[in-house]
Structure formats: structure tokens, C-alpha cells
Amino acid sequence: MAVIRFILGRLILLFNFIFSPKSVQRDSDSQQKLDQTTDSFSLYQLNACPFCVKVRRAMKRQGLNIKLVDIKQDDNLQHLIESGGKRTVPCLRIDNQDGSSQWMYESSAIIKYLDDVAAKAA
Ligand SMILES: N[C@@H](CCC(=O)N[C@@H](CS)C(=O)NCC(=O)O)C(=O)O
Structure with a gap:
């Protein structure tokens, strides 16, 4: 099961790479304003999780620069569970x-x- 999940995850990443969405183009003032707003956002995620890929694609489409927090690294998972309430x-x-x-x-x-x-x- 873990092997199948691993292979599916890699396939999702491959398709995401090949069919990467185009980012919307904004004038620099609007982009700067948006970057300031999203500076306080972090996406807790996993690289090959399909739902995370879905959100990352939406971020790319909208040209959003949001910090990605990998829950496999450091104590990020513990932080997510303790502060967010769920490990999802x-x-x-x-x-x-x-x-x-x-x-x-x-x-x-x-x-x-x-x-x-x-x-x-x-
Ligand atoms: N309905 C959720 C599904 C998210 C989901 O199932 N995420 C998986 C990883 S792909 C997960 O975190 N599973 C562990 C858990 O829920 O404890 C969404 O659309 O975000």
C-alpha cells in the first residue's frame, strides 16, 4: 500500500510539473500589495499529497507567494496538531x-x- 501511494504521489508530481498552470500577471503595485497580505500566511503541506498539489496549483495560478511548511520536517507536524487541532x-x-x-x-x-x-x- 505504501509503495502504491508513493508511486501515485510521484505521478501526481510529474503531471503537476508537466501541466503546471500559468500565473496571472499583475502590475507590480498590486503584486506587492498581495505579497504583503500573504506574508502572514503559511501552507502546512506535504509535497506529494494530491490535495496539497491542488492548493499549490491554485496558488501558482493566482501568483501567490505563500510560505510552504513541510509537515515531515522539524516539529511542524506537532505544531499543526497542537495549534490547528488536526494532523490533516x-x-x-x-x-x-x-x-x-x-x-x-x-x-x-x-x-x-x-x-x-x-x-x-x-
Ligand atoms: N478533504 C480534505 C482531504 C485532505 C486529506 O485527506 N489529506 C491527507 C493527505 S493527502 C491527510 O492529511 N491525511 C491524514 C489525516 O487526515 O490525518 C481536503 O480536501 O483538504
């Missing part, structure tokens, strides 16, 4: 100015949220 990825962490954080699960909800953020910067 993808999970978008949004750091607020008051020091609190929101943890958003579900790839479709994350993509909708990011599309809305990108639309506001247009």
Missing part, C-alpha cells in the same frame, strides 16, 4: 496582527479563501 494537510495558517492565528483546513475552502484574497488585490 493542506492547512492554511493565517497569522493575525494581534499574535493569534487561524488554521484553515479543506483544500476547497483554502482555494476559495485565496481566490477571494487575490481578487481583492486586483
Whole structure:
């Protein structure tokens, strides 16, 4: 089962590489404003997870520069479970100015949220 999952993961990465989406082009002011907004975002994820690939493709389409946090590295998984409440990825962490954080699960909800953020910067 682990072998099949590994092979499927590599195939997903290969197809994602071959059919990589094009990024939307913005003027530099709009892109800078968007980069400032998304500077406080982090995507907790795994490289070959299909739902994470789906979110990363949406980020690429929207030209979003969001920090990726691999839950296999350091104590990122522990941090996700303790602060987000679940070990599922993808999970978008949004750091607020008051020091609190929101943890958003579900790839479709994350993509909708990011599309809305990108639309506001247009
Ligand atoms: N419905 C979720 C599914 C996410 C999902 O199943 N992620 C897998 C990795 S591909 C996972 O984290 N599984 C471990 C778990 O849920 O504890 C989404 O669309 O984001």
C-alpha cells in the first residue's frame, strides 16, 4: 500500500510539473500589495499529497507567494496538531496582527479563501 501511494504521489508530481498552470500577471503595485497580505500566511503541506498539489496549483495560478511548511520536517507536524487541532494537510495558517492565528483546513475552502484574497488585490 505504501509503495502504491508513493508511486501515485510521484505521478501526481510529474503531471503537476508537466501541466503546471500559468500565473496571472499583475502590475507590480498590486503584486506587492498581495505579497504583503500573504506574508502572514503559511501552507502546512506535504509535497506529494494530491490535495496539497491542488492548493499549490491554485496558488501558482493566482501568483501567490505563500510560505510552504513541510509537515515531515522539524516539529511542524506537532505544531499543526497542537495549534490547528488536526494532523490533516493542506492547512492554511493565517497569522493575525494581534499574535493569534487561524488554521484553515479543506483544500476547497483554502482555494476559495485565496481566490477571494487575490481578487481583492486586483
Ligand atoms: N478533504 C480534505 C482531504 C485532505 C486529506 O485527506 N489529506 C491527507 C493527505 S493527502 C491527510 O492529511 N491525511 C491524514 C489525516 O487526515 O490525518 C481536503 O480536501 O483538504
